[in-house]
Amino acid sequence: MVTHHSSSSLSRKKYRQILLVCAYCQQEFYGRLRKNRQTKRHFCSAKHHLLFQKTIEACNKGQVSWSKGTKGILKAVSTSFGMGLRDSPNKQPVGTVQIRKYTNRPDRAWVKVAESNQWKLRAVLIWEQAYGPVPQGHILHHKDRNPLNDMLDNLEALTRAEHLHEHKQEFEEKRRLNAQAYWEKRRQGGNGPQASTDYAGLPLFGGATP
Secondary structure (H helix, E strand, O other): OOOOOOHHHHHHHHHHOEEEEOOOOOOEEEEOOOOOOOOOOOOOOHHHHHHHHHHHHHHOOOOOOOOOOEOOOOEOOOOOOOOOOOOOOOOOOOOOEEEEOOOOOOOEEEEEEEOOOEEEEHHHHHHHHHHOOOOOOEEEEEOOOOOOOOOHHHEEEEEHHHHHHHOHHHHHHHHHHHHHHHHHHHHHHOOOOOOOOOOOOOOOOOOOOO
16 A cells, blocks of 8 residues: 655655565555665565564574674674784883873873773872872872972872962963963954053953053
8 A cells, every 4th residue: 555645745755766565564665776685675664674574583483593693784704893803003012101292281201001001190100109099189299390200209299289389480470471472462463452561460351451
């Protein structure tokens, strides 16, 4: 039995799809000329496709289903989804030291401590080997301000407040330079208020100069 459609919808579909017969319900439907890979039959819906497979399996007791051993759409083979077939060319052995570069913070050294790509900061690893885990709420501070110098005598465990106080002068200097660069850019572009040449303090974004 042909499914009823409006004349405009039917005429539009005739140019894109053709009339097919469902192998399960034997009803005609408009669809694309696309056959199932295994059964070479047409189905009006995925539900009828599954019902047809169950009917075939029920009629042939003891017959192995065509979908047995498959994974996804393609049939599984001996090399499908195998683990450890080959190592990546970029795989690093345990103990590898890697210097990672960052945009907005200093470079740090990392050490691979275990497989499955597990890395740890070299400073933390050296501290744990000597004193155990870093105390909760503390971070490691480099006394000489060199984050790549992870010698044990150069490391110190500080609270976040103590660490911020230790680097307060450096943070203020960086903030001053950022403010200076901001106002220089605005002056060159000619947009907004003109800033003073004195950058001892921070210019205010409301238009006033310090």
